[in-house]
Amino acid sequence: xxxxxxxxxxxxxxxxxxxxxxxxxxxxxxxxxxxxxxxxxxxxxxxxxxxxxxxxxxxxxxxxxxxxxxxxxxxxxxxxxxxxxxxxxxxxxxxxxxxxxxxxxxxxxxxxxxxxxxxxxxxxxxxxxxxxxxxxxxxxxxxxxxxxxxxxxxxxxxxxxxxxxxxxxxxx
Numbered sequence: 001x002x003x004x005x006x007x008x009x010x011x012x013x014x015x016x017x018x019x020x021x022x023x024x025x026x027x028x029x030x031x032x033x034x035x036x037x038x039x040x041x042x043x044x045x046x047x048x049x050x051x052x053x054x055x056x057x058x059x060x061x062x063x064x065x066x067x068x069x070x071x072x073x074x075x076x077x078x079x080x081x082x083x084x085x086x087x088x089x090x091x092x093x094x095x096x097x098x099x100x101x102x103x104x105x106x107x108x109x110x111x112x113x114x115x116x117x118x119x120x121x122x123x124x125x126x127x128x129x130x131x132x133x134x135x136x137x138x139x140x141x142x143x144x145x146x147x148x149x150x151x152x153x154x155x156x157x158x159x160x161x162x163x164x165x166x167x168x169x170x171x172x
Contacts, residue, residue, distance in 0.1 A: 011150035
């Protein structure tokens with residue numbers, strides 16, 4: 001299914017910023033293309049880049065990478081729960097609490113690359129396993145209507161958002 005399959009009310013309007021970065025492509029193709037783009041980006045980094053931040057009090061590159069991994073996992077979980085007709089209202093999460101608890105600054109570049117590829121490939125497999133009906137099942141996440149298809153696209157758009165920030169603010 002393509003990005004244009006999403007309708008107002010399928011996701012919290014906050015996420016529109018991320019979706020605006022994306023072309024109107026098939027979800028699986030987009031997840032694969034954005035995976036490859038991100039792996040290429042990671043291959044340009046040096047170990048020392050992980051500790052770089054662009055302003056006092058801002059996250060290091062390592063912390064942003066961990067944030068991307070955590071967020072991707074959370075959106076995969078939301079998609080899985082809703083696709084399986086779990087009627088539980090899924091909670092939001094506090095990214096600012098996750099980052100210091102993650103100890104991301106102690107991780108290696110290789111560990112981030114390996115984990116990103118595993119997490120993304122797992123997500124691709126998950127979304128490939130969903131029927132169109134499952135992808136468009138209505139659920140509730142973070143206090144709003146949400147469908148699994150939106151979770152996949154938001155994941156790709158969130159990644160693109162941070163790639164742009166890495167370029168514009170971190171100079172990477």
